[in-house]
Amino acid sequence: MATIQLKRKTSSGTGPLTGTSGTVKQGEPLIDLNGGNLYIAKADKTASSSSPLAASDYIEFANKANTETLINSKISALKLKGASQFDVGTTAGKIPVIDSDGKLKSSIIPQIAITDTFVVASQAAMLALSTAQVGDVAVRTDVNKSFILKADGYSTLANWQELLTPTDKVQSVNGKTGAVTIGCSDIGAATTTQLSNHASSDIHLTTTQKTKIADSKNYLIISGASQTVATSTSSTDITNNCIIGGLKLYTKIDTSYIQPVVNAYLGIDKTKVLTPSSTIDGGTY
Numbered sequence: 457m458a459t460i461q462l463k464r465k466t467s468s469g470t471g472p473l474t475g476t477s478g479t480v481k482q483g484e485p486l487i488d489l490n491g492g493n494l495y496i497a498k499a500d501k502t503a504s505s506s507s508p509l510a511a512s513d514y515i516e517f518a519n520k521a522n523t524e525t526l527i528n529s530k531i532s533a534l535k536l537k538g539a540s541q542f543d544v545g546t547t548a549g550k551i552p553v554i555d556s557d558g559k560l561k562s563s564i565i566p567q568i569a570i571t572d573t574f575v576v577a578s579q580a581a582m583l584a585l586s587t588a589q590v591g592d593v594a595v596r597t598d599v600n601k602s603f604i605l606k607a608d609g610y611s612t613l614a615n616w617q618e619l620l621t622p623t624d625k626v627q628s629v630n631g632k633t634g635a636v637t638i639g640c641s642d643i644g645a646a647t648t649t650q651l652s653n654h655a656s657s658d659i660h661l662t663t664t665q666k667t668k669i670a671d672s673k674n675y676l677i678i679s680g681a682s683q684t685v686a687t688s689t690s691s692t693d694i695t696n697n698c699i700i701g702g703l704k705l706y707t708k709i710d711t712s713y714i715q716p717v718v719n720a721y722l723g724i725d726k727t728k729v730l731t732p733s734s735t736i737d738g739g740t741y
Contacts, residue, residue, distance in 0.1 A: 463487070471495075472514045476505045480513065492519040562608060583611045593619070672715070702728040 463473065463486040470491030473480065480486070480497035487494055495514035503509040518526060544551045552564045575595045576582045582594040582603065588610040594603045603616040629636040630643055640647050646654065658666055688694055706721040 472509075472511060472516070474509045474511060476503050476508045478503045478509055480509065486514070492522055493517060494519075579613070582616060583613060585610050699728050701725065 463480075463484065468490070470488055470493075472486050472488065472495040479502045480500070482497055482499045484497045485494060486497070494517040496517070498513055498515060501507070501509060501513055543549070544553050546552055546561055546563055552560055555561060572588070572592045573595060574582075574585050574588065574592065575597065576585070577597050579596070579598075582596060585592070585594060588594070588605050590605050590608060592605050594605070594616065596603065602619045602621075604619055605615055606617045607615045609615045627633070630638055632638070632642075654660060658669075661669070702725050704723045704725050706723070708719045708721070710717045710719055
């Protein structure tokens with residue numbers, strides 16, 4: 457088992473035994489009575505002019521007072537006391553600090569906000585929107601347009617981008633804008649007179665259509681002086697109760713109407729019925 461030897465430094469100065477003279481053993485402790493720290497030799501070594509003992513040959517253990525002094529000196533060197541002690545700023549390698557409003561600068565963390573909409577009556581009013589943030593919208597009633605703030609600086613007109621709207625409404629009617637009222641002549645349409653003349657004319661009909669209309673007739677059945685005709689809905693009724701071939705039909709076209717009317721005259725065939733002059737069994741009825 458190795459023997460632990462304990463050295464004490466009583467010479468002037470602080471720190472471990474260093475220089476061109478002296479010998480230390482590995483693991484050997486050395487107490488610096490002046491500086492108060494404990495040193496442990498890392499390896500066996502005998503000092504010489506070519507290989508003197510140095511502080512790097514020891515592991516240093518500081519006492520309480522020296523440790524506190526060392527920590528305080530490091531804190532002081534790092535200036536860990538407040539923002540004024542740091543290299544603050546908003547560029548690379550700088551430390552950002554909170555502004556007087558309790559927020560980081562928007563250039564560090566962009567403002568996150570729900571888009572607000574402001575209705576204003578002029579450009580001046582839009583440029584005076586001091587609470588407007590990037591993404592907010594100003595609706596201009598003076599020009600019926602909307603603008604969005606695309607960059608910081610609400611008072612700069614160039615920072616307001618006009619929002620384009622789709623062409624979803626009629627811009628003009630036949631070259632007219634506003635409250636448009638048009639007539640037939642504005643769109644090349646026929647006038648009321650022309651339409652009336654056209655309606656009463658057959659110029660819009662084909663030759664075939666004209667022929668069919670010319671050949672069509674309205675029929676009016678007239679019977680005797682009273683001009684009444686009994687009707688039936690049954691063919692059996694006609695067969696059982698009528699004299700087949702007992703009627704004669706005469707037609708006459710009446711052209712006094714726009715659409716010619718065919719008057720059909722019905723009469724009873726005298727040869728099919730008895731009359732005051734009929735002969736029955738050789739006698740007169």
